[in-house]
Amino acid sequence: MGLRDDLQADLAEAFDGDLADAVAEFTAEHPGPAAYDPATGTMTSTVIAYSGRGVFAGYRLDQIDGTLILATDKRLTALQNEVTRAPVVGDTIAGMAVVRVEADPAAATWRLQLRA
Structure with a gap:
């Protein structure tokens, strides 16, 4: 295992153990490409x-x-x-807008700034 794998394993263990009461599951949304609906003649966002x-x-x-x-x-x-998809500025996480995305130097965690 490399440094990244070791860090992720240690952090996952902490998330499941000592930090379990502070850890929260979240859902997020990324604005996808608009699709043309020929029946209505309009663009529908995904x-x-x-x-x-x-x-x-x-x-x-x-x-x-x-x-x-x-x-x-x-x-x-x-x-x-x-995280099942890399977050980007403009996404919505837990009802808040993502305004900054950073990865730590080992690429083990995302550090995100969220704005209501």
Whole structure:
């Protein structure tokens, strides 16, 4: 196993054990391509659903600047191998818009900024 696999295994074990009370399953939506409906002559938007689990948290007071990070923003740390699709800016997770997506250096977790 490589470093990434070791980290993901250790984090999954922590998610199932010591952090189990803080871990939440989530559902997400990615706006898919619009499809033309010849019967109505209109474009219909599609949604690609995906899921995962992670830890939702707020930001520290010293991180909130009122512009890039709002007091109501949430952080989500999710295991990459448990998220069924890579999140991108513009997706919706747990009813909140994804405004920033980062991967840790080992590519074991996603760090997401969510805005209500």
